Amino acid sequence: MKHKAILSPGLFFIGDELKGENVSKSQRTLGDLAGIFEDQAAYGRMPAEQLAYEVYSYLPEREGTPGGLYFGITRLYPGKVGNEYFMTKGHFHRLEDRAEYYWGLEGEGMLILMDRERNTWAERMVPGSLHYIPGGVAHRVTNTGSGILSFAACWPSDAGHNYEEIANEGFSARLIEENGTPKLR
Ligand code: PAN
Ligand code: ZN
Numbered sequence: 001m002k003h004k005a006i007l008s009p010g011l012f013f014i015g016d017e018l019k020g021e022n023v024s025k026s027q028r029t030l031g032d033l034a035g036i037f038e039d040q041a042a043y044g045r046m047p048a049e050q051l052a053y054e055v056y057s058y059l060p061e062r063e064g065t066p067g068g069l070y071f072g073i074t075r076l077y078p079g080k081v082g083n084e085y086f087m088t089k090g091h092f093h094r095l096e097d098r099a100e101y102y103w104g105l106e107g108e109g110m111l112i113l114m115d116r117e118r119n120t121w122a123e124r125m126v127p128g129s130l131h132y133i134p135g136g137v138a139h140r141v142t143n144t145g146s147g148i149l150s151f152a153a154c155w156p157s158d159a160g161h162n163y164e165e166i167a168n169e170g171f172s173a174r175l176i177e178e179n180g181t182p183k184l185r
Contacts, residue, residue: 011058016105016150018056018073027054028089030081035167036089038174039082052077052086061157068157076109076141076149083177087112090140090171094160097135100153104129107149110175110182114138120173122184125151138166142175144182 011020031048053076061068079086090112093100102111104125114120116136123131125141133139143149173184 013071013073013152016073016075016152018058018071020058022060023056023058025054025056028052033089036087036170037081037084038176039084042082046081050079052079053088059157063157064160065157070155070157070159072153072155073105074141074151074153076107076143076151078107078143078146078148080177085109085142085144085175085177085182087142087175088140089163090138090166092138092162092165093135093155094162095156095158098156098159099135100133100139100155100159102131102133102139102141102151102153104131105150105152107143107147108145109141109143109149109151112140112142112171112173112175112184114171114173118172120171120184122175125149138171140166140171142182144175144177 029048030046030050030052033052037043053074055072055074057070057072059070077086104127106127109125110122111125111131112122175182176185
C-alpha cells in the first residue's frame with residue numbers, strides 16, 4: 001500500500017555509478033567484439049578475455065513494454081586495436097523509430113552515428129555533453145582518451161537492439177588515430 005507512504009530511494013545514480021537492488025550488470029570482452037575492428041591481425045594478438053566495457057542497467061519494465069524507459073551507464077575502457085579505438089558494438093534499435101539520449105559522465109570519446117542512407121558522423125563526448133540520437137540512427141561510442149569513458153543512456157523499453165545489421169555491414173566509417181588525432185575514415 002503506497003498511499004500516503006514516504007519512501008526512501010532504492011536507486012542511486014552518483015558520479016558514474018548506478019546502484020540499487022535491481023541494477024543488472026553485463027560485460028563485453030574483446031572476444032565478444034569479434035569482427036568489429038578493421039585490423040584483424042592486431043585483434044588476434046590481443047587477449048580475448050580483456051574487458052572492453054561494462055554496462056550497468058536499470059530495466060524496470062519487461063523488455064518490449066511500450067511507454068516504459070530504461071536507464072544505463074556504460075564504462076568503456078581505453079585502448080586500441082591497431083589504430084582503431086576501443087568501441088561499443090553499436091546497433092540500430094529493433095523498433096527503428098525509437099530514439100535515445102546519451103550523455104557524457106567521464107573521459108573523452110566520440111559518439112559515432114549513422115543514418116539509414118549510411119551517412120556517418122561523430123559527436124565529441126565529454127563530461128556533461130548531451131546527445132540526442134533520433135530514431136533510425138545507429139549508434140556506437142569510441143574511447144579516444146587515456147582513461148575510462150563513461151556515459152549514461154536513457155531509451156524506450158520497447159526499442160530493442162538490432163546488432164546483426166552492424167555486425168554484418170558495419171558503419172560506413174571508422175574512427176582511426178592518424179598522427180595522434182582521431183579521424184573518421
Ligand atoms: C546503450 C548500449 C550500451 C552498450 O545502453 O546498449 O552503451 O553498447 P552496445 O549495446 O552497442 O554494445 C544503448 O544504446 N541502449 O539502447
Ligand atoms: Zn541504443
